[in-house]
Amino acid sequence: AIERTLSIIKPDAVAKNVIGKIYDRFESAGLKIVASKMAHLSQSEAEQFYAVHKERPFFKDLVSFMISGPVMIQVLQGEGAILKNRDLMGATDPKKAEKGTIRADFADSIDANAVHGSDAPETAAVEVAFFFPGMNVFNR
Ligand code: CMP
DSSP states (O other): OEEEEEEEEOHHHHHTTOHHHHHHHHHHTTOEEEEEEEEOOOHHHHHHHTGGGTTSTTHHHHHHHHTSSOEEEEEEEEETHHHHHHHHHOOSSGGGSOTTSHHHHHOOSSSSOSEEEOOSHHHHHHHHHHHSOTTOOOOO
């Protein structure tokens, strides 16, 4: 099915100047960027976005990393977009990510891991609505 998923290029990858290289991976895999914006998240936005992780030991470090610089946020649309994006990203820990994945090629650590992608249809819907409420998703 045609799906939409929320993707974030994290501060480490934005600082490395590889937004375009990562966008090329999405487009080459047949995913279409149907919404995008650059933002420097506030602490409360980052805490809300990652609320599912708030009891995890890495939550504080995750939030402070995500607000350490600007991020590029996009909605990817395409056949099986959620899983396709997760395949392109590779494992959360770049040391475990398969060769040729975004994290294997651009990430430095499990915290500075270059990209975020929604993990399921339910979270994708919530995450897309969080950053792109209303009508500013362009379908064509
Ligand atoms: P992301 O897909 O953005 O979702 C939560 C983030 O927490 C994850 O990527 C990692 O960057 C970060 N993180 C840090 N430590 C861990 C861990 N042990 N397990 C999962 N995620 C972690």
